[in-house]
Amino acid sequence: MKKIFKIFLGSAFILLLNSCSDFLDRPVLGTENLDTYFQNEEECLKQVAGCYQSIFWDDWWQVSVFYIGTDMATDDMWMGNTTQSQSDWIRMSHYGNPKQDGPLSNYWQYRYKGILRCNIVIAKVPNAPITNENLRKRMIAEAKFLRAFQYFELVKNFGGVPVILEMKLPEEILGINRKSTEETYAQIEQDLKDAITDLPKRSEYSSVNLGRATKGAAMGYLGKIYLYQGKFAEAEKVLKDLIDSNEYDLCTNFKDVWSIENNNSIESLFEVQYSSDISYNLGGRLPVFTGSRDDTGWSWGLPTSNLEKAFMDAGDTERLKWTIVKNGDDVPGDDTPEAKNYLITPDKHKSARINRKFYIPHNLRPTPYDANHNNLNHRLLRYADVLLMYAEAANQNGNDSEARKALKRVRDRVGLSDVTSSGKTLRDAIRLERRLELALEHQRLYDLRRWNDDNGKKALCNIMGENGTFVRYNLYESTDQYEITNQKENSNKGITFREDRDLLFPIPNTEVLLSGGSIEQNPNF
Structure with a gap:
């Protein structure tokens, strides 16, 4: 798979689009290229590789750091860096109005650039003069899966968005409107259903194709999309079918889930494929972005x-050990001298803690380290998430025995006792399990936005805001001296949260202006 990416980057066909262009004004490939390309399997596969490359693109700033920003907007993570300007993140993480901020604008633009790449494959591969019909079907299915992924990333952050399914010139989409959230999800569902039909199972791929979209990945995302819409019966069914396929399992040890030596594990349904080859920008930067400033890191996105x-409180020492590293700890899994009594200077780091999941042991780091060459694949969907989604859907459907079985599998791995409750008590146990198992993996914000609490409000509304539990914890209850002492990031994070505004992010202001108003802003931004 990584070889395919290298071929793609060397190809003259795909032009990287200008990073400052708006999605309504982005260049489209000339007709002379499209008329002469897609003449053989290799050319088709290069374009499909371009679709994969657009998941996280080739640097930290286009897409990947936005994921950290979403966790900053929860009770799990601070902005963290207290030595540099916080202007890119303060409004997103502390609930101001980030509609003019770069991270949101970049994310929107590059998601649509990825959608364009997928649309080209879907339009051109069906008529390409190739003889391998199974490969043709697979490539189209891969593009539909990746287009669904891109639109899911947009809809869960912004609500309904413009849905573009064809290769369009800029003048052809002027005046385009947003689809409703329901219409956007309907298109995502259809793309995933189409992909499920023609994608191979993971076990049917050769090792050279490890990392490509699979039938299981498409089923997992379809289940997640059903869950996000409250379609619990549909979610339970597709996730049960996925579990019963026996294509995936949990890693034996939790410490191996995010190990750089365990990329594409039995637990992985879909992850960004990274390479440490310094000839190309095919590696990740998040280990640096979230790392200690005393260890070549940038210290953004620190655990609370x-x-x-x-x-x-849950007695969960095993997952805590492999999720949070605290100033003065010996970093687990790193036996080098640099990891002993590990330094996270409190004055430079809001919580004097870092994310262990993204940490790379010193003896496994490439040179240079502070570059896009780190080959810790970024896990986007894993089997523990599938089990917990299934447990949630089953519980919502009154099938508590199945919910407890799935929950037990996740808890058994880290030595926690069985949950024997039912109904809402079981629901709350599943929600807590998601927080602990998937901590700092960019799931928390979307869970809090979609969960309904017993008082009729979304869970996020009870955590943030003037009377939110997280705000009150930090202002009145916390005894953590690191966070209390370092007020260069204010501990009142979330106090300005508004229920009538902050269950979505704003549409980037440039998109609204350049559309001439046809793309409407989200309420109260």
């Missing part, structure tokens, strides 16, 4: 003491 307390 509130998250640490959740682990401790």
